[in-house]
Amino acid sequence: xxxxxxxPQALSIQEGENATMNCSYKTSINNLQxxxxxxxxxxxxxxxxxxxxxxKHSGRLRVTLDTSKKSSSLLITASRAADTASYFCATGxxxxxxxxxxxxxxxxxxx
Amino acid sequence: xxxxxQSPTHLIKTRGQQxxxxxxxxSGHDTVSWYQQAxxxxxxxxxQYYEEEERQRGNFPDRFSGxxxxxYSSELNVNALLLGDSALYLCASSLLQGGDSPLHFxxxxxxTVT
Numbered sequence: 001x002x003x004x005x006x007x008p009q010a011l012s013i014q015e016g017e018n019a020t021m022n023c024s025y026k027t028s029i030n031n032l033q034x035x036x037x038x039x040x041x042x043x044x045x046x047x048x049x050x051x052x053x054x055x056k057h058s059g060r061l062r063v064t065l066d067t068s069k070k071s072s073s074l075l076i077t078a079s080r081a082a083d084t085a086s087y088f089c090a091t092g093x094x095x096x097x098x099x100x101x102x103x104x105x106x107x108x109x110x111x
Numbered sequence: 112x113x114x115x116x117q118s119p120t121h122l123i124k125t126r127g128q129q130x131x132x133x134x135x136x137x138s139g140h141d142t143v144s145w146y147q148q149a150x151x152x153x154x155x156x157x158x159q160y161y162e163e164e165e166r167q168r169g170n171f172p173d174r175f176s177g178x179x180x181x182x183y184s185s186e187l188n189v190n191a192l193l194l195g196d197s198a199l200y201l202c203a204s205s206l207l208q209g210g211d212s213p214l215h216f217x218x219x220x221x222x223t224v225t
Binding site for chain 2: 004030031033035040041042043044045048050088090092097098099100101102103104
């Protein structure tokens, strides 16, 4: 079963704009991770935020985590055509290493 | 430094047949996990192997089995294939670090069951 739900399911923006996608989850977590997937290929790890962290940055990516609301957001600034992909949040539980993925947001950057 | 490699890339099988998918982890990684991704969905955890043992298993029937070899490579076997087994099967490798180790994914095997 899916742990998380991404919102929106699909997002189209102009190149150069910022893209924000959200993730909600159901149970307590050890960490939350974001992955990118291009056209049905493998997933690429973007960023990991631990449950005791509230915000993390990596290049043009900014991730926030609100454990009280069981939600996270991923912000991509100054979007590029190459950012076109599906983005998934995934939660890691305490005591095990399996990841539970959400349903994904399909992001399209319009040149 | 090679990343995670999976073979074959595509496979077509008939209902009731058996299939074996293969995965070589990223160099230096000791843990292999398998995920099933149906079209339009997020990946679903099948199982994870470490030191040639199955450490964790998701909600998949016994028709799904696996193996890890001493060189850390892994196989996923699916018996008695059903139409619903059609999906992208993803292998991911990592270092066993208590849940904080990002997964490195291969490009997957696209399985079609007819």
